Structure formats: C-alpha cells, structure tokens
Amino acid sequence: MAVAARTRSTLAATGRAAADPGIEAPWFARIPTGVWLVGAVLLTMPAYANNFVLFQVFGWSFILGIIALSLMFLAGYGGMVSLIQMTVAGLAGYMVAILGPSGTEQISLGLSWWIYLPVALAVATLFGTLVGTLAVRTEGIYTIMITLAIASAFFYFTRQNYTIFNGYNGFTLVRPPDLFGVDWRQPVPFYYLSLACAALCYAAVVYVARAPFGLALQGIRDNARRMAALGYNVTAHRILAYGFASVLAAVGGVLLVWQNGQIAPGTAGIPAVIDILVIAVVGGLRRPIGPFIGALIYVVLSSFAPDILTAFGLEPDRFKLIVGLGFLAAVFFSPDGVLGLWDRWQARRARRPDPLTGKVP
Template sequence: MAAAQWRKAMNSAAAASAARGRPVLAPAPASLPMPEAPTADAWKTAWRRLDPGQLLVLVALLVFPFVASPFVTFQVGAQSLVLGMIALSLSFLAGYGGMISLAQMTVAGVAGYSLAVLGNSSSAEISLGWPWWLAVPVAIFIAVLASTLIGWLSVRTEGIYTIMITLAIGVAFYYLVLQNYSVFNGFQGLRELHPPKLLGLDWRSSIPFYGLSLACALAAYGLVCHVVRTPFGIALQGIRDNPRRMSALGYSVVSHRVAAYALSGLIAAVGGVLLAWYNALISPGSVGTSWLINILVIAVLGGVRHPVGAFLGALVFVLLQTFAIDLIDRERFNLVIGGVFLAIVLFSPDGLLGLWARLAARLRPARAMRTSNQRRQP
C-alpha cells in the first residue's frame, strides 16, 4: 500500500468515526509494514520531483571527475561520498527515528572486516579467498545482522542511555579487533583490499571508484527518501514524535525501531565495503573512538533532519581534514574541525542546511520588497 493510500484510509476512518459521534482508534496493521523496495513507478515519481537546483547538482556530480584532478576526485569526491553514506545511516536513525547511534562506523567496520576475512587480503593465512561476488553480499549481510542486534539491544532505552550503549558496543568492537591476531591480525589490520577488476577497469582508480561511490550514494539517498514516505517510514516518524501514542494505536515500537536499525545497517555496510576498498585496508584505527565521533560530527554538520545533509557534512569534513594541515600544524588540525563544528552547532542547530534555510528566509522578504518597489516606479 502506498503512503498516500494509507493516509487516505486513516483519514476516511477518522471522518466516518466523527460522523457517527464516537471516537475510534486507527486500526493497527496486521503485521509490521516493512520498508518497501522502490518500484519503477517510485523511481519515476522521484525523478519528477527533482527541481532545477537538484538537477543542476546531479549534473555537477557527474561532470566533476572529468574537470577535477585525480587527487581531488579520489581524495575529496569519493571519500566524501563514502563517508556521507555512513553518516546517512545515522541521519536516518536520528532524523526519522529519533535514535542517535554511535555504532554506525562499527557496522561499517564489521562489513569491512568481513570482506577482508572472507575475500582476499595481505594475510593469506587469515583470509578465506572467496570470490568478490560472494564475499561482498555475505559481508553486507553479516553487517546488517550486527546492526539489527545493536538495535535490539539499544532501542529499549532512550536519550543518553542509547548513546552510551552504542558507544560501549563500538569501543568493545575496537578492542576486539585490536587484541585479536588470529582472525583480525591485531593492530596491523588486514591490507591489500582491492575492488574487483571488471570490464577491464581498475575500480580503485580515481574516476571508476568515484563513479561506483556516486552510484551507491545516489541509491542510498533515493532509498531513504522513498522509505520515509512509505507506511513504515510514516509510522517510524510517529514513533519518533510520540512512541506512547503509537503503541496505544497498536504499533510495535520496538519492531519498527529494530527494522530501522537493520535498514541503516544496510546503508552503513555498503559504505563500509567502499571504505575498505578506498583505504585498501581495514584496521582498528578505522573503527576507533575518534571515527565513531567523526560520523556524528559529519551528520550534525550537514543537518540530521535532511538526508542530503550527510553528504554536505562529509564534504566539509573531508575538505577540512585534507586542507586544514596547510593552515595549522598537523597535530592540531582537529582543532579547526572542532571549531567549525562548534560554530555551526551554536549558530544553526539544524546544520549547514538549516543555516542556508534561515538565510534564504531572510533574503526572500528583501527580494520581494525590491521587486515591489520596481513595479511601483513609472
């Protein structure tokens, strides 16, 4: 059932109840409305909804690797898209589910380590040598299971307790891979993780890897935009706003939240596979406490309530991380990132997109006044 049909049915039931003079609760679904896979009609509808500005951004993303240097394409463009996908999984949980998880990089790390153990790496005695077309789906499946388990453990809490549980899980995974040498190769990690060579292309070179990252990022963005308009997404937002009322209406709050964790785990897992290929390694440093916090910083920078904000925040973070060294000492470039983060949080709690919306709202009356004055002039 489409989201519009679902809302129409609920409104019709409420109107009929009011006409009879007695209140009736909206009927609870017989089963949990799982996220619907985007159909061909859904993709066509999403394409029609694109405004000229979004089309311009899409064209710019497609043209970008052909006008930028290989370093900028790979180091800035591809890395921003990969980190943006992992931050998007957090934005989906926080913006539409009201759940802040610090374990999204942990889920991505589970996917990366699973890929390294199941596929090929520098440690032949550890890696099983599976073909990529089998290792990648299994690695993503393992990461989704891990995300579902994390959700099952944490959704029964709220606020600071959810943050602490997910942080504890992330720290536990970090020490697990750091101290285990027989499976994860300890602090050295697993190296020489390369994407497969298909169609005669080296997919780790700048333009092919950027194209692969862009395709995955657009798919993840489209999936989130589609899911939030489905009955499942609408129910999830209702649970975010008032879980007690949704529970009284018959919706399973825990089931919806765990399903949201599973979906976010899918997005983070794909980002984790791409991140392992981008770095050509997976190590404890990739899933350390600093990166658990960095994903939260990226999501907040762009705006947690906007799916595109994750990619905007990732772009700002990568630019600062790449070029802040030219402005300040290498050991202190995190000070610049922290200062920018603090400034954005103080002046715009909704991130850069919220700041842009506020500026646009202020400029709109002034523009309208200038237009009105020009019309009055003879």
C-alpha cells in the same frame, strides 16, 4: 507486513487529501532545478577535477556521507542517536578482508566477490540489527551509551583478536574485484562507484522516509505512546529502522575498505565513531542531504587544515585545531547544522518586501 499494509492505506488517504488535486506533473519535472544542476556537476566532475579531488575528496566524502546517512536516518526519522554505525561499517569492511583476498594470506579466505560481498553485507546488517534490538529498549542518552559501549568493545576486540581480525595489524592489500575489466581502485572508476552507491543510498532513504514505514517511524519519533495506542508495533519499527540503517552503513564500510586498501582496528575506533556523529550533526539531521554536506566539509577541512595553518605562517602541527574550530563554529551558529543555515536564509528571503510593490508577503 500487516503493519505496513495498514499504514499504507491510512497514509495514502491522508497523502491524497493534502496533495494538489490538479493533474500531476511527470516525475522528472517535479525534481527541482538545483538537483539537476548538482547531478550534472557531479557526473561531469572527472572532466575538470584532478585525481586527488576525485578519489580522496569526493570518494571519501561519499563514503563518510553514506555512513553518516545511516545515522541521520536513525536520528532524524527515528529519534535514535546510534553510535554503532561506524562499527557496522567497520565489520562489513573486515568481512570483505577476511572472506575475500588480502595481503594477510594466513587468515583471508580469498573467496570470489559474489560470495564475500553479500555475506559481508548480511553479517554487518545482522550485527547492526542485533545491536538495535538491544538499543531500542533504551531512550536518549542511554541509547548513545549502549551503542558507544558496543562500539568500543568491538574496537578492543578487533585489536586483541589475532585469529579472526589479525589484531593490531589488521588487513592490508584489500582490493576491489576487477569486474567488467575495470580496475575499480583507479580514481575515475572509484569516483563513479562511490557516487552511484551514494546516490542509491540517498534515493533509498528519501523513498523509505515517504513510504508508510518511514512515516510510521517519524510518528513513533514524535509520540511513541500514541503510535502504540494506534496499534503500531513500536519496537518492531525501531528494530527494522536499525536493520535498514545497517545496510547503508555496510555499503559504506565495503567502499571504505576498498578505498583505503586496508583495515585495522583504528578504522572503527572511538575517534572514527565520533567523527560520524560530528559529520551528521554539522551537515544537519533533518534531511538526507545533510550528512553528505557534513562529510564534504569534514573531508575538506581535514585534508587542507595544515595548508591553512601554513598559509597563516603557523606550524602545521595544530591541524586538529582548525578542524575543531570549524565544527565549533558550525554548531554554534546553527545548532541544526549547515542545512539549518540554508533554511533560515531561505525564510528570510521569503519575508523580504517585494521590490515592486513594497508589500511584505
């Protein structure tokens, strides 16, 4: 708390100095037109998209986007590439299945949603924070290794443990609660549910990144020693970052188990863990919109790769090739993801000579 208060005062001072000294426009006028447009399209999507696009393409993109967003927060703002995020999401999903109702009646406790939902989020957050506590003492490749090791240990544990996690079979028939008389598993309600969660998580990350805590975290990313010398508790900030990212991942995990209706060890297996990293990298780690763009590309590619192959008269059994080539192309042409491509295009446009005066700005 003391850390946060101090940061706020110093950063507020610098922030004021940098801002335009003129009268500030109201908050809604400062949101760029593009955001309004995307928002309007997303909100009216059920009017012109079919159920498959709503539930599967966008619903799944939002979920994967939220989980990848938690990685983006750690990697982009904290400089910590954590592979534990999918596991945190998986644990939250498992908790929903174990504490709430499911088809595996001998294990599931069948509690009501207002008990299992907070407990699932809390347990997953606690787990993610604990892993973070271990991981923050390492740097770079070692962070990746320690989180990957815990992620694979979790996968093998859930596959072998039958008393809690029901081993290889996992849990089936996990349904969202019928709140307000709405069946949340129907395409349109689920679309809005996942959209709302994604928007909230996105807003939370944008807010935290500009808040004193987020700015201090970015300072630690750029020069941890200097921040320590300035009196910041580097380890505490990093652990807190893991805690915040775990909440996001847990939200994604709950939505994931509701969408699939089931959870099994493979849900948080090594391929799934790597997928989240790929999504975040392809989308771009610099801004919180990146993971959502990456997730949409991933979902579209993995849903329609067999059709692309068949359209070219090839056998559909090489579908992973298309997905792989797509990612290779994205990473090859733009190491900072799709967002990097966009930034460079904007920069080039800005450098182009003015058509009227011929002057280069």
